Amino acid sequence: MEYLNIALPKGRLGEKVYAMFEAAGFECPSIREDNRKLTFENEEKGIRYFWVKPSDVAIYVERGAADIGVAGKDILLEYSPDVYELLDLNIGKCRVAVAAPNSFKDNPKRALRVATKFANIAKSHYTKKGREIDIIHLNGSIELAPILSLSDVIVDIVETGRTLKENGLEVVEDIIPISARLIANKASTKFKGEMIEKIRQGLYEETKK
Amino acid sequence: MNTNSLTSTEKTIYALRSLYESYGYSQYKMSKFEEYDLYVRNKSFLLSDNIIAFTDTTGKLMALKPDVTLSIVKHSGERESGVRRVYYNENVYRVPRGGFAFKEIMQSGLECIGEIDDYNVCEVLMLAAKSLAEISDDFVLDISHLGVVSAIIDSMELSEETKGRLITAIGEKNAQGIDAACACIDADEGEIGILKSLVSMKGGCDEMLRILEGSKAYSLAEGFAAIIKVLWASFGDKVRIDFSVVDDMRYYTGIVFKGFVRGIPTSVLSGGRYDKLMERMGKRSGAIGFAVYLDLLDMLEIAEDEYDADVFLQYGDDASLEDIVMAADEMIKSGKKVVSGRVKPEKLRVREILEI
Numbered sequence: 001m002e003y004l005n006i007a008l009p010k011g012r013l014g015e016k017v018y019a020m021f022e023a024a025g026f027e028c029p030s031i032r033e034d035n036r037k038l039t040f041e042n043e044e045k046g047i048r049y050f051w052v053k054p055s056d057v058a059i060y061v062e063r064g065a066a067d068i069g070v071a072g073k074d075i076l077l078e079y080s081p082d083v084y085e086l087l088d089l090n091i092g093k094c095r096v097a098v099a100a101p102n103s104f105k106d107n108p109k110r111a112l113r114v115a116t117k118f119a120n121i122a123k124s125h126y127t128k129k130g131r132e133i134d135i136i137h138l139n140g141s142i143e144l145a146p147i148l149s150l151s152d153v154i155v156d157i158v159e160t161g162r163t164l165k166e167n168g169l170e171v172v173e174d175i176i177p178i179s180a181r182l183i184a185n186k187a188s189t190k191f192k193g194e195m196i197e198k199i200r201q202g203l204y205e206e207t208k209k
Numbered sequence: 210m211n212t213n214s215l216t217s218t219e220k221t222i223y224a225l226r227s228l229y230e231s232y233g234y235s236q237y238k239m240s241k242f243e244e245y246d247l248y249v250r251n252k253s254f255l256l257s258d259n260i261i262a263f264t265d266t267t268g269k270l271m272a273l274k275p276d277v278t279l280s281i282v283k284h285s286g287e288r289e290s291g292v293r294r295v296y297y298n299e300n301v302y303r304v305p306r307g308g309f310a311f312k313e314i315m316q317s318g319l320e321c322i323g324e325i326d327d328y329n330v331c332e333v334l335m336l337a338a339k340s341l342a343e344i345s346d347d348f349v350l351d352i353s354h355l356g357v358v359s360a361i362i363d364s365m366e367l368s369e370e371t372k373g374r375l376i377t378a379i380g381e382k383n384a385q386g387i388d389a390a391c392a393c394i395d396a397d398e399g400e401i402g403i404l405k406s407l408v409s410m411k412g413g414c415d416e417m418l419r420i421l422e423g424s425k426a427y428s429l430a431e432g433f434a435a436i437i438k439v440l441w442a443s444f445g446d447k448v449r450i451d452f453s454v455v456d457d458m459r460y461y462t463g464i465v466f467k468g469f470v471r472g473i474p475t476s477v478l479s480g481g482r483y484d485k486l487m488e489r490m491g492k493r494s495g496a497i498g499f500a501v502y503l504d505l506l507d508m509l510e511i512a513e514d515e516y517d518a519d520v521f522l523q524y525g526d527d528a529s530l531e532d533i534v535m536a537a538d539e540m541i542k543s544g545k546k547v548v549s550g551r552v553k554p555e556k557l558r559v560r561e562i563l564e565i
Contacts, residue, residue, distance in 0.1 A: 062307065064474020082306060082475065084453070085381040186476065187469045189382075190349040190449075197411075 004047050004188075004195050007061060007069035009054035013092040013180060017070045018049070020089065024202030046195065058083065058183065067188035068196055073178045074157060078118045084184045086200045090207045092180040096121055098173040099164050100153040101146050115145030116155035125155070125175050143167045217344075218315070218506045222298060224343040225317050225501065229296035232336060234319050237295035243280050245270040251279055254460050254486060257303040261311060275303040278483070278498060281320050282490050292323035306475075312504070318480070320498035322487075330464055330482065331436050333497045337468060337478055338444045340501050344477065345470040345509070350444070351451035352466040354433040355481070358407070359458055360426035365391075365400050375404075380455045382408050400424075407452040414438060417450055433464070460486040466499070473508050477501060519545040521559040523552070528565045536565050 006021070008014045018031060028049050031040040039050045052060055055075050060066040062081040074096055076085060096118060106112065108131075115136040116122045126133045136151050143163060145151040157178065158164065158171055182203060184196055215223075226236070245262050248255060254276070261273040274280060277299050285293065296319040305312055319336065321329050334352065341348035358379065362372060371394055378386030384405045391401050406420045414434035421430045433450075440448040456465045461481045468478030480499020487496050520540055524533045533549060540547045553562060 059307075062474070083381070085378075085383040085386060088385045185474055187471075187474050190351070190469045191347070191471045193411075 001043065001046065002192075003041060004068070004192055004199075005066045006047060006049045007052050007057045007066035008049055009057050009070060009072075009180075010051045011054065013054065013072075014051060014070075016091050017089065017180060020091070020203055020206045021049075021199070024199065024206050026199055026202065061183050061185050064185050064187060066185070067192055068182060068184045068199065070180050071183055073176070073181055074118060074121070076181060076183070077176065078120050080120075081183070082186065084186060084189055085181050086184055086196075087182040087203055087207070089180040089182060089203060093178065094157050094159040095177050096155060096175045097158045097171045098125075098153050098155055098175065099143075099146075099158065099169045100172050101168055102170055104146075104153065104172065106152075112153060113151040114153055114155055115142055115151035117142065118155055121175060122155040143169060217509055218503050221343055221501075221503065221506060222315075222317060225340055226296070226298065228336065228339055228343065229319050232294070232332065234294040234296040237281060237297045237320075239274070239277070239280050239284075239297070239299065241273060241300070242271045243274050243283075245272040247279055247283055248272055248275060251460075251486070251489070253457055254279065255303070256306070259304045259311065261302050273302040274299070275301055277301060277316060277318065277500065278320060278486075279490075281498075282322070282487060282492065282496065285322050285492060285494070287492055290323070292321060292325065292329055294321050295319065315503040316500050317503055318498060318500035320496060322496040322498075323494050325482070325484075325495035325497055327432070327436060330497055331439055333480070333499065334436065334440055334448075334464070334466065335443065337466060337480060337499050338440065338448060340499075341447075341468045341470060341478060342444075344501075344506060345472070347471040348447055349469045350440075350448045350466060350478075351454050351469070352437065352440075352448065352464060353450070353452045353454035354429060354464055355455065355458060355461055356429045356463050357421070357426040357433065358404075358452060358455065360429060361400050361403055361424060364425055365394075367394060376455055376458070379404065379408055380453055382453045384409060410450065410452070413441070413450065436464070456481055458485075460489070464497070468499075468501075470509075473505050475505065477505050516558045516560050517546075518548045518557065519560045520547045521553045521557060521562045522547055522549040523562055523564045524549065525551070525564070532565060536563075 008017055026045060026047055028040045028042040031049055039048055041048045054072060057069040057071040058075050058079055058081040061069040061083050072092060111132040111134045113134045113136060114122050115138050117139055119135050119137050122135060138145060142154045142156045145154055147167060161171060164170060182200060189196055248260050252258060260275050263271055265271045277297050281295060298317045300313050301316050302311055302313055321333050338350045341350060362375060371390055374390040375387060378390050387401060387405050403420055403424060410416050414437055417430055418434060421427045437450060454465050454467050460483050462484045463482035465481030467476040469476055478499055478501050482497040484495045487494055522537055537547050537549050548557060
């Protein structure tokens with residue numbers, strides 16, 4: 001049997017995303033069972049879910065291991081995968097922003113040191129402004145960089161701003177709003193298009209509730 | 210020649226060569242090297258920015274070809290009289306999308322250069338569809354018309370940045386992205402609606418013409434529909450109108466297309482009409498062509514043979530050299546794959562073991 005493979009992002013956002021799929025009529029009860037399985041199938045509906053690291057969803061979809069998936073707009077902007085972006089799910093809302101210590105004052109006489117895991121988003125943002133920057137690529141604990149003078153500012157995801165505040169940082173500039181998007185492999189859309197469209201339509205109805 | 214032992218990629222190469230020659234295309238052989246300058250001037254035409262460059266014996270900076278079309282255009286006449294038809298089967302060297310290292314990539318394709326008319330466009334599209342059919346019966350050829358898309362976008366008078374964002378959203382079939390790209394400008398709702406309808410349309414020519422009724426792109430769409438209808442007569446719904454196929458408008462004009470086969474996650478064929486590239490390179494002819502990415506066909510061969518050989522011919526110390534050679538030869542002549550040895554390698558999968 002040919003399944004439609006769906007990559008969901010692990011974690012809180014993924015739980016919300018699955019709840020939307022379920023409400024739209026694409027449920028898979030075994031996914032809620034407490035077990036060590038990696039893939040979950042609903043034979044009757046012809047769908048198979050699996051959880052992957054949020055930043056890997058786009059790779060699974062682009063390479064066709066998943067026919068569709070849900071990824072944050074931040075990941076799509078950063079890696080520009082060659083996929084269709086079919087729907088804004090209007091969940092997982094946050095923003096990519098520039099944050100700095102409360103005392104920060106930009107010194108235009110030298111390159112701005114920017115710590116981030118979103119090197120491409122940061123580069124594109126500062127290129128538009130004509131500001132010379134020095135990108136410091138980090139994989140986590142980005143907030144630590146300006147505290148230890150590794151960077152002047154950070155470019156990172158900001159949800160409530162609480163972590164920033166607790167570390168003496170504040171948002172100095174918003175770059176782009178972010179939310180979860182339904183993405184699809186281009187080739188899969190040619191051969192499993194009907195099912196993908198049904199899911200897109202079902203999720204679209206959910207976003208309106 | 211026994212073609213049974215050829216891989217499906219090798220069989221496709223033979224089939225494509227014969228297909229293209231039957232339509233009067235002649236093979237174009239070229240050097241592996243090209244002047245580096247050619248690619249620097251046309252970098253955004255290339256699929257990858259990375260080029261392997263080296264200095265030749267005269268000190269000139271050269272490159273290992275990352276692309277074939279640019280070389281064919283460069284070596285074509287300033288103005289071709291009539292239509293020149295060439296096909297190629299060449300290796301190119303580039304970093305694949307999402308890859309980290311250079312790869313040697315086998316590519317087949319064809320170019321039709323000169324006074325291009327609707328028949329030539331139709332012929333190239335037919336050959337694209339037939340090329341896909343050589344790879345798999347289960348294929349889809351998506352075709353768009355950049356002239357239609359750009360006629361609508363140009364009438365919106367957008368900045369280059371907004372235009373870029375809009376084209377990206379069209380390529381992603383991203384209706385909400387089209388709205389977002391146009392949110393900060395005073396764009397006509399009607400034109401935004403047309404773009405969104407074109408990107409999400411699932412029907413055929415009638416639906417396209419209905420969407421474009423009264424727009425500046427209508428007459429272009431009528432010509433496009435005439436070509437699509439001819440293709441449908443031969444290939445049915447394997448040929449589809451898909452306006453999300455967008456290529457760089459600095460090079461491509463008119464019809465652009467991408468081909469997919471079931472089992473391969475990316476497009477295996479890509480092409481279009483590139484009159485603007487010709488113009489940029491000082492040529493006054495039109496041109497259309499496509500490339501088939503043969504390296505991707507490996508993915509179809511994952512269902513490998515159950516056995517590595519038909520027979521393992523096991524010989525002991527008492528078997529004479531002549532007997533072993535004769536026994537192996539006889540079985541090979543009868544069409545079997547034979548591996549001979551004293552002890553069968555543990556991982557060798559064979560249908561039967563014969564002792565001699």
